Amino acid sequence: MTQRKQVDAEPGNKKIQNAASAGLYALLVLLALWVMRDFIPAVAWAGVIAIALWPLLQRLETPHGSRARRVGVALLLTAAVALFVVLPFALVITQAARESHDFIEWFKQAEASGIPLPGLAEHLPFGAQVVSWWQENLAGPLHDSPFIKGLHVEAAVTAGRHFGAVAAHGLILFGFMLLTLFVIFQAGSRMSGNLVKATHRGFGAGGALLASQMTAAVRGTVAGLVVVGIGEGALLGIAYAITGVPHATLLGLLTAIAAMLPFCAPVIFCGAALWLFAQGATAGAIGVVVFGFIVVLIAEHFVRPLLIGSSTRLPFLLVLFGILGGAQTFGLLGLFIGPALMTVLTVLWRDWVGQD
Structure with missing residues (x-):
């Protein structure tokens, strides 16, 4: 009689163990995601880019290629992605640097004598109001302009610091995205096969x-x-x-x-x-x-x-x-x-x- 009760209790214990294991696994996964929460956008961007370039990666890979070839292909694709993202910003910054001298000269002149009213302003909707505001705030020397005096320097400095912090954070995430992308490309078809098996099994x-x-x-x-x-x-x-x-x-x-x-x-x-x-x-x-x-x-x-x-x-x-x-x-x-x-x-x- 006791042996029969033990046999009947085993399925119940098995269900409890499975539920406890599932709960523990879910808790550990959520804890791991919480630990890396700040880097999830970098991983997600790397996943999107990897999915987009996966057909190209498969063409460049060989079925039984050496580890050096896999690393080389991963470096090549990662560098191409980095160049594709960085090059436009580099061109904009370079052009801005070239124009900075002319801009500084224009600003000095505007500060001393004001900004001339564009002829287009009179033809805009509410042109009279636009012309009146321009003449009052920008047509004269800017250091005497009520509009310029109304600008808060502290707010501008705070906005500049905030922009710098956001830019630095973006650069850090971009670096981790490239690192993650390199790892994904290096794993190649092996990672793809494991993901397919895991999805099919789950x-x-x-x-x-x-x-x-x-x-x-x-x-x-x-x-x-x-x-x-x-x-x-x-x-x-x-x-x-x-x-x-x-x-x-x-x-x-x-x-x-x-x-x-x-x-x-x-x-x-x-x-x-x-x-x-x-x-x-x-x-x-x-x-x-x-x-x-x-x-x-x-x-x-x-x-x-x-x-x-x-x-x-x-x-x-x-x-x-x-x-x-x-x-x-x-x-x-x-x-x-x-x-x-x-x-x-x-x-x-x-x-x-x-x-x-």
């Missing part, structure tokens, strides 16, 4: 398929944002050069960076058109605006949804909601997370209604 065949589709969504989003952004920047850079906008190459680069964010390119090319209009080049300004909106319309409504949606069969509206909603919720990283989450929603819906 969530079954359906979970593994869903993870594969989410990966495709991230890769398609990178192509849709980055490639289309570079294309917009190149086309508008040519338009800047033709219409005589100064520093057309640099401005095209800034346009490409802005175009990687949905509907942000008009901020740059409308600013360039405004400069042309202020210089009297009305035809060039109109041409830049019209050409810019045509490029943005084609890129945002046809090319980008095609690149992102074709990889996961996402409708245009879900692509748009995924990008904009993801950016609003998670920041820049959400641009890539959003479409992946929309993929989950689409797959679950298709499974629910039985659609292939």
Whole structure:
């Protein structure tokens, strides 16, 4: 009788042990994530970039390549990513350094004699109010300007310190992102195989398929944002050069960076058109605006949804909601997370209604 009770108690004890083990594992995982919480964005960015470049990594790798080759390929791809991110900022800083002397001279002159009123101001909406405010605050010597006196130096210094702290934090995260990316690239197909096995074991065949589709969504989003952004920047850079906008190459680069964010390119090319209009080049300004909106319309409504949606069969509206909603919720990283989450929603819906 006692032996039978022991046998009956064993399944109950086994369930308790399994539940306790699961709770302990979950607690340890959450504790580990909390410890590395400040570096999770760096790991997430490294994961997104690794997913986007994984087909290229597989082409460069050999099935039985040496460890030195794996390290070399990892270094090459990591250096390419670093150069792709650092080069635009380096060009902007270099150009700013070149223009700093002229800016300092202009500021000294403005401080002594004021800033002349642009002829464009009179034609703006509420032009009379704009002209009156300009004459009162900026047309005379700046050291006597009520507007300049109203600026708080302490607030400017605090803002500068805050910007410096944010920039330093960003550089640290960027360094850890590159380190994480190098480790991922070095692990290569071995890490990919282990992740597939773990997903299949934990969530079954359906979970593994869903993870594969989410990966495709991230890769398609990178192509849709980055490639289309570079294309917009190149086309508008040519338009800047033709219409005589100064520093057309640099401005095209800034346009490409802005175009990687949905509907942000008009901020740059409308600013360039405004400069042309202020210089009297009305035809060039109109041409830049019209050409810019045509490029943005084609890129945002046809090319980008095609690149992102074709990889996961996402409708245009879900692509748009995924990008904009993801950016609003998670920041820049959400641009890539959003479409992946929309993929989950689409797959679950298709499974629910039985659609292939």
